[in-house]
Amino acid sequence: MELTERKKQILKVVVDDYIHTAEPVGSKAIAARMGGVSSATIRNELADLVELGYLEQPHTSAGRVPSPKGYRLYVNELMERQKLSLDETEKINQSLQLKMEELDRLLSQAGRAVSSFVNYPTYMAAAGKKSMTAQRFELLPVDDRSCIVVMMMDGNRVKSQLLRLQLKVEMDQFPILVNLLNSHFTKISTKEMNMRLMNVADQIPPQAFLLLSQIVSYAVESLEEAGHREIVTAGARELLKLPEFRDADKAHELMSFLADSKENLPVPEDDSPLKILIGPENVSDALKDTSVVVASYDIGDDMRGLIGVVGPTRMDYATVAARLSGFADGLTRLFGKQELPPKEDTKE
Amino acid sequence: MELTERKKQILKVVVDDYIHTAEPVGSKAIAARMGGVSSATIRNELADLVELGYLEQPHTSAGRVPSPKGYRLYVNELMERQKLSLDETEKINQSLQLKMEELDRLLSQAGRAVSSFVNYPTYMAAAGKKSMTAQRFELLPVDDRSCIVVMMMDGNRVKSQLLRLQLKVEMDQFPILVNLLNSHFTKISTKEMNMRLMNVADQIPPQAFLLLSQIVSYAVESLEEAGHREIVTAGARELLKLPEFRDADKAHELMSFLADSKENLPVPEDDSPLKILIGPENVSDALKDTSVVVASYDIGDDMRGLIGVVGPTRMDYATVAARLSGFADGLTRLFGKQELPPKEDTKE
């Protein structure tokens, strides 16, 4: 059943108002804001809306509060898709001028920026490929007991570390090792890497094997870490400013959930760049009476990252959605610039 | 003026009790715990202790609460230096089995571990050298428009990144560049690096200069970032469990301070590994009614890192101090293992 235009208007006013005041909104206030009709009329309409499940009444003789169903309608149809003001776009771009080399740190930086921009807690994740692979290895000798391992992974990410070797190596051994690494340990899953390591075990001298396995296990570790979608959260303290989280226990519970949850935070659908989850629409119990807005951005090399915002159900969906999209676009652009053109990448 | 033995005993009981209950402690409770004397006697002593400034009374007819001065005496003399139980040592070592390559991430990991171990918020910092310098450069060509820059810095830290070059380069150019970098841009401050860059400007072909400056500016950036003592905090939510921070505003204030403060958190004296700052002893206003316990650990290459714990003045100093020292020792050991022996390092 469709709502009349006026009912929708009223619902919109209720949501708009409640979003900002966090207090049940009464018929008089609505009438004042709509003009043309009296509060009594509004009251009749309100009664209907409650009946239909779009609004709720904390108790008789209090104003109305939107129900999840009401928010849903609001988000789907009523909400005025906000455009970012020039000023805001400017600010977003500015805060994305982060000179960060490492992806992870860039994310936590961006997370903080988003959080302070929307005034809600955020979480970010670089959705790594399910399985990262090494593209290329290099070894840079430092002395006869240590060398720098450089590994290039999918998506042109580079990792390197000084490795203290378990035994002395002649300088001329390094090129051989590098060759072996590049020919046998690139472009395969970490699982396969371990298997191949076993396979070559009896084909090369034991010392060489020792070194090789040290390097390979470093590589495997790094790859798995990079592939593992780590979620970093920021700005959890913003919660404390909201009336619904003035209760320390509640705030603590949600904060702990955010800090601990590694996998179970909402992600957007594959086909749409923005997803809004309202209250009970969330699967995690801890989020049952909060809302989540989550956007995704492209990292190139068909990887996607995501930014999410967690807030009360009366979150300012329009603003948050607009700003979040702004950031997501900014990040997509940022990565587009950093990455090599994909053509170059495939030609090997 | 020295306190009598009994006064000290009483003070100790008051602090011990208050630390755990967060409620003013009364004469009866003290008498019960001490035995031998009646509550009336205790009351006389308490009055003296208030007079002398070691205790405070929230209001007439409430129990007593330790004053900062009281805590100070407690920490200096009364507190039983706790030994870590085997179990605890075990746990600390376990949580330090972090397989992290990057210093920064290791720190935030360790910070989280400490926080969950002492149940207070923590902050950590790797006190980088005031000015990091590059020790060695390598360039690994990827194609004619990009290469991997590898830079080794003080303390055997290695950074690398894929750099998209502003113009095409012949393969044979790279060795020349590397030479130039290693001969002119290592072991000098970033300031000097920029100056040298200017100096060579007219001695090499313009294209080469363009590349060089791109690489050098990446290096400068990385060095400055690595040298900058970044402070990372963890476990701020622990605050919410404490009765003194059930007030959302207070908690929010302190959390914001922790999140924002980059430089003004307490550091231990150079000569001692552990420092305890009680309430007003803190210089930052935001910490005036909290206490801080901070420990330092060695990273080798005469760099030091620090771990701090922030809590209410009635923090459990004995336990926190013991556990924090345990972590600091663990970290010192951890880095000792990772670093190369310093001898090797200086021989170049």
Next chain:
DNA sequence: CTTTAGCACTCCGGGGGGCAGAGTGCTAAA
């Protein structure tokens, strides 16, 4: 001189009761 018991006093915190304000539902009239 110190310790103890006794006692009056103070103050906090929690549990009613009352009251104003905001908002509703209903009815009757436009």
Next chain:
DNA sequence: TTTAGCACTCTGCCCCCCGGAGTGCTAAAG
């Protein structure tokens, strides 16, 4: 169908009261 009017309801807040915990003081005992 809309509106005005009115009685009704419920919350939040203030105030008051009261019990409990703890103190300070005094006077007696060791």
